[in-house]
Amino acid sequence: MILAIVGPTAVGKSAAAIELAVRIGGADAAEIVGADAMQLYRGMDVGTAKVTAEEQRGIPHHQIDVLDISQEASVAAYQKHSRADIDAIVASGKLPILVGGSGLYVSAALDKIDFPGTDPHVRERLERRAEEIGADALHAELEAIDPESARVIDPRNVRRVVRALEVNEVTGRSFQPVFPRHTSHYDGTVVVGLEMGMGELENRIALRTDLMFESGLLEETRALRERGLDDAPTARTATGYREALAVLDGVMTVDEARESVTFATRRLVKKQLTWFKRDPRIEWVTPDLAPARLDEIVSRMNP
Template sequence: MPPKEKLVVIIGPTSVGKTALSLTLAKRFHGEIISGDSMQVYRQMDIGTAKASEEEQRIVPHYMIDILEPDEEFSVAHFQAEASRLITEINQRGNIPFIVGGTGLYIQSVTHRYEFSEASQDSELRDRLQRLADLEGSEVLHKRLADFDPITAERLHPNDTKRLIRAIEIYEKTGMRMSDHQNRAATSPFDLVMIGLTMDRAKLYERINHRVDLMIEAGLIEEVRQLLDKGYDPALVSMQGLGYKELIPYLYGEITLEKAVNDIKQRTRHFAKRQLSWFRRMEEIQWFDLTDPNDYPQVIATITELLEGKFHQTPNI
């Protein structure tokens, strides 16, 4: 039986410090980084998605970044297929793949080989649900989904109309919930290490607020303006991303900049809370608290020792 492919996963809520840690560890263990963020696949959306900088991408190879235009289709099944291919290629080069990100479903679809529903599409049902969302808001779809599939409803944002419709469609067509369809392996097929980063909630929220301020200073408003000027529909899944959705009404003159920025901060804090709820259900994660900066060197040393023991590989110090 061939040896299992190696895989390291670094997850945690937004702003907790995943990028910095992943660069340090990937350099030490001949690593290559696969972005596990569902928004970083889109080109022209750099500031709001907090992509690794060009300099950081030169330090360590990065994948699943800038592979699609904002109006192109992308799904967890697409991510699963591409990430699985990359994991094999990186292992074949003798390196270690690191999946780094905060989209729990995307990452777990790879680590535990989810099998996704092939339920046929019903265009009439989709049109009817879309009209309902247009008339009453996508929140009505979210509430409807929560009635029969609270697990899927918890992971989907109330404004993610496209995925809400798909989840309802699967139930209407098959009588089964999307969460039932997403069968997963009991154990991971990989030689897997899952590292979870956490932090005192008050400090995490402070970091989130600061990051949003930095994004505004870095030109996020102009980034969103350029996307609109190029004709990208505000209803696109990509344009519903954190930082983009809230600035659109400001650019249309409907709200003040202060309200838009406060909305970004609030929505991002809520998102971080949902991320942590999802991650807490993933039993394989080994958690590390980054609340105290003085503990960081010891965290690095502990994880380095963990990976060295797991993969029998001497790190580059």
């Protein structure tokens, strides 16, 4: 049995999950598994609104602070490790609560999805080739061997072109973006989605952005830069950090960065909602009704 709490950024998923875990018995009854691609990184706290140790209220959290910023986040690796966490929690007699807004990561944990194999040596060689011949030429090579993938992958997305070429070389198969069909990997999976009106959600996003900057986003980014953030393959692209780097470089003012982060977060929220609304398993509830609804669901899962 596994409970997932999903929904867009700023809707209150983490708070709802922690409150539920505390009410049903705390650390003896439940543990939380994160499904947020950027919260995997150590040191990226303010910009990802990561729950603090105090906010966790003694509930064990998994898949948070497991990667250095120099490492590339892999959904295939996340699938392996998140499922190991879930299986261990179930084996201990507790309820695993999966929480997050990264749709593909949620699906990687919950759904029957097989990710193509990887080979770091092949990828490294292809990345060097991309630097040597450029993005357009690399995309042309993909088009020659895997035209279907080339058709749907933007030539400017070098990482994705490299990944498609890697899959083709390692497996001999075409690489196509994987869209889950919502076939659960676990029996008894229950997925609850938190939702609210866009007006209220946009207000929360604006407040969240202001709080990020007031809580030290620029200082955190400066410290991460000393650890190699500029060269980090995935971490440097995160909303908030990308803009903070621009401020530190004098390319943006703080006000411009705030506006950019707010706009990017709104755009992300629309993508998240589009992703989750396709999943027929999700039981949607507003945050104000979530406590009673989650209690009822847990009672139903554990009669």
